[in-house]
Amino acid sequence: MLDNQYGLQPRAKGSVTLTSKLRGNVSVIDDLHQSGCLRLLFPRGDAALDAVLINTSGGVTGGDNIAVKARVGTGSEMTLTTQAAERAYRAQPGQIGQITTTLSVDAGGALNWLPQEILLFNGSNLHRELKVTLASNASALLVEPVVFGRAAMGETLTDIAFKDRVSVMRDGRPIYRDGVCFEGNAAAQLARPAIGQGMIAMANIIYTAPDAQTRLPAVRALMPSTGGASLLADDLLVGRIMAADSFLLRCALIPIIERLSGTAVPRTWRL
Secondary structure, eight states: OOOGGGTOOOOOEEEEEEEEEEETTEEEEEEEEEEETEEEEOOOOSSSEEEEEEETTSSBOTTOEEEEEEEEOTTOEEEEEESSOEEEOBOOTTOOEEEEEEEEEOTTOEEEEEOOOEEEOTTBEEEEEEEEEEOTTOEEEEEEEEEESOGGGTOOOOSEEEEEEEEEEETTEEEEEEEEEEEEOHHHHHHSTTTTTTOOEEEEEEEESTTHHHHHHHHHHHOOTTEEEEEEETTEEEEEEEESSHHHHHHHHHHHHHHHHSSOOOGGGOO
8 A cells, every 4th residue: 555645545456366177077166366355256157167356446546456367277167257347447647557367278178258348437547458378279258348438427538548458379379469559538539430430338359269260150140330250360250349338339249248158148247
């Protein structure tokens, strides 16, 4: 915590580390560590290990540091989601909030990384990074929604800093890298035809698995007119969706998530 004699509020720090393993035909917890403002809950599931992240601080602001680490053990399955939409609040000048997620999937493992949307508020300053490492025959579905202000509240983001980085490695070589950066007047940037045409919600979808090529027609059929999907390799399908608000984004995302994961979305996602 920072000394309040300088007029700064205490900052939130939280971390979780989770590892799964296969016990018979069921994926179970192998190792678990949690500290600070971050906690995990484990709803009763079927064969896969389901985990729900909770940020007890209620959001992220400048100076906060959130770190999530998870490893899917050999042959096991894991779904990670969040209890609610994360919120990135106004930051004090010069302070940056950090969210770092590091995921790995061992041989034959399967991971669904399905956090609910992160909601950016005016004045927020957030750096987010997702790093994923996969074994040769592992699979992963990665979905990260972002919402630029609350449409129902008439919010306009005229002063934010948001940097988002995603990297995926398979067998030690990079197969996917992406970056998004908004600085200053995000509303004006999103209004540009080549960026968002005035839409304020978006999601990145990454599906990497041996059957990715066969999944493309179905995913394209489910895409709204403001989304698209492509194959970057036989085992790598990527998509992006823009929407006018978070509700419409979810309406578009849920059928795609269920088609690619082969199961219902986590309960916290349901409309």
